[in-house]
Amino acid sequence: MAGDAPRTAVAADADATETAALEAPDPGPGPTWRGSRRYLRWESGLALALVGTVLLGVGLSGQFLTSTNILNLGLSNGEVAIMTLPMMMVVIAGEIDLSIQSTLALSSSVVGYLWLHHWSMPLIIVTVLVLGALLGLINGLLVTRLGLPSLAVTIGTLTLYAGVAEIVLGATIVSNFPAAYTSIGVNAVPGTGLSYSAVIFVVLAVVTGVVMHATAFGRSVFAIGANADAALYTGIRVKRVKTTLFVVSGLVGAMAGVLFTFRLSTAEYGNGNGLVLSVVAIVLLGGVNIFGGRGTVAGVFLAVLVFSILQNALLLTNFPQSASGIVTGGLLLVAILVPNAGDLLRRGRRLVRRMPGGWS
Amino acid sequence: MPPVAAVAPVLVLEHATKSFGPVRALEDGSIELYPGEVHALVGENGAGKSTLVKILAGVYQLTSGRLLVDGAAVALGNPAAARQAGIAVIYQEPTLFPDLTVAENVFMGRHPLRSGRRVDIRAMREQVARVFEGLGVRLEPARLARGLSVADQQIVEIAKALSLEARVIVMDEPTAALSAYEVDRLFRVVERLRASGAAVLFISHRLEEVFAICQRVTVMRDGRQVLARLLEGLGPDDLVKAMVGRDIVLRGEETRRAGGDVVLSVERLAREGVFADISLQVRAGEIVALAGLVGAGRSEVARAVFGIDRYDAGSVVLHGRPLPKGSPTAAMGAGVGLVPEDRRQLGLVMPFSIEGNVALASLARLRRRGLVRRRAERAFAADWAVRLQMKFGRLSDPVATLSGGNQQKVVLAKWLSRRPALLIVDEPTRGIDVRTKAEVHRLLIELASEGVAVLMISSELPEVMHLADRVLVMREGRMVAEMDRREVSEETIVAAATGQLQRLGA
Structure with missing residues (x-):
């Protein structure tokens, strides 16, 4: 503690006016848990981008606004959209869960495996959800009890869970699921015109929004991400909150796995491969700070829409499917560059100004 | 002079x-x-x-x-x-630069050279040694700066x-x-x-x-x-x-009733390699100062009592009930508050607003049906901002925009609003200005007179002399002296802290 003391005092001595004037630019995009000007700017930007992509879609193809297409839109990215919500919470807490994609794959495999072994579907679903929560618990315990970085842990379990999925189902592809369930994957929820996964996403987004922005638990998540030490010194159970988030992440990953299986009517171990990058890209595009402490559900919600509509619009115009990675990657870069553009410019200018002065 | x-x-x-x-x-x-x-x-x-x-x-x-x-x-x-x-x-x-020697750090960027543009290490060390000699300090030019x-x-x-x-x-x-x-x-x-x-x-x-x-x-x-x-x-x-710009009273009232029930009782607390055999008591209405040199283990004891760190032996008892190890949440539940030394790193969540920081330890009280009521939160923070005379623009401003003294008031508000039975304050006035310092002192005295037990860690002797009813002195992880307000002087504290005093009866 003694070592920290001088820094405190330096900061304390900084003139009050000065502190206000020279406050370092925020380290990343996105808001804290309260409204601020930056918050408005980022989300209005996203809203504009959303309008832009819709106009692009309408302009590019007459089919864009048809009800079939809107259903498709919700279908093709439903699982990704659902997974952005727990990912957002984990990232705000200053961690990451890359294994969620393999949780999806393993859940899908287990659905197939148990179906082959004549379990009843409701029981299978419950079992798989419990399994997902357990997979998340493993991540959470490794991170909080052993103090390992979640990036490393979940890269490990990403591979591990995928490996288990492959063992469970091997080369088998299960596709003889009852129509009552697979129709969930392809039909609209009666009276809405939206797919089941889209509706589940909207409901979960509302729940997540309330939890993150209006409960003590959500406040703790933001506090942990912004400063885990200060959170601990305020009596927040840092380890427990983080573990809970990983469990939720596993649970939602399993839910996505079930939906994915029904939508494709297929259970195989490779399901969902590569989705986690889209999930992370959307979360960052939504204004969530990759270092934790900042982000809103509204931002992530808008980012999901922008991402899905853009992909859909490009699909309608026969944009080569193989190049869709360009969209994901491009959005990710935009998400990182735009909020920091002012800062980067300033730094560049300062550098130029210093050069003739002979900085040694 | x-x-x-x-x-x-x-x-x-x-x-x-x-x-x-x-x-x-x-x-x-x-x-x-x-x-x-x-x-x-x-x-x-x-x-x-x-x-x-x-x-x-x-x-x-x-x-x-x-x-x-x-x-x-x-x-x-x-x-x-x-x-x-x-x-x-x-x-x-x-x-x-931690991985360079002391001499290399002194000559960074303009090392003396010998043939072939090689750094002349010997000349460098000799010059630095001469400088140290001139300053009258003993420091080895060849050692690494690390540590x-x-x-x-x-x-x-x-x-x-x-x-x-x-x-x-x-x-x-x-x-x-x-x-x-x-x-x-x-x-x-x-x-x-x-x-x-x-x-x-x-x-x-x-x-x-x-x-x-x-x-x-x-x-x-x-x-x-x-x-x-x-x-x-x-x-x-x-x-x-x-x-x-005006006269202020630096000294608070001298008379204070001390010595209610024992609130905190620490028995033979030990943490391997950090501190050993620490016993102390703090009574209601009493300010006990924990003095000693930086690094004597005072903050570490505070952290162990509050549950941030675990300890290997001994016990912490609050109001006669033992406190579980390693749980700040349990300590808070039992009525303990800790104002840490490093407010920017440990006391505050800097990106949060003033009201968010004040309320952060009291969210359970501001909830209705599980939801935190923003209006209640703001009223709560505003109340404490007024009581502690904070200077700020709006309560929704990030706490980072405040001056050091006002930031410290936010940390104090966060804990005072929980009405603690025991408040531990670690260097409560470090780096804050004279006026705010006087306010913090007055506040601590008020708290004690309301019956709160205060355990204060301070390296500033005038502060210790001014506020403490009893002074405990730690040196190298051990309790070496306990002094009553009447027998305490700056000299005896320094002597105890530096090991020039025989162990007094505790």
């Missing part, structure tokens, strides 16, 4: 102003530094001291006014220009300044993180610098230090110079009055 040279100033800053956009950080900064003098710069936080130092360091450029070195106007466009002009700034926490104490790092910086032939040496609160012994050594070094003809600008919140080593003083208030003269004939009260 050493004699004062009657010569022309080496550095003069005249009517300097500095604006950041619409904000004026410096209204009228003036100072004259003479060779062979130690010049004190004092003022409350926000008075413009840091801005003035940064102008001298070449970090900020003047908005208007002028800077003369040896009578000639100079413009310091960057820190290198300041160095060239013979100005060196020793910061509170120097940044050395040097802050005090030693400052010495290295001073050596660097001397090897650069700096004539103006600015020390920005150098003593804030030093133990009493290290302060003594630094003062001897400063005295040698002065005797050799250097002009030293010394910034400190501790007035007793100012009177110990300085000959001249400049007082700043609200970005202006309000007093500049020789120290002779002035007393601490004069400086305080100039700093705050």
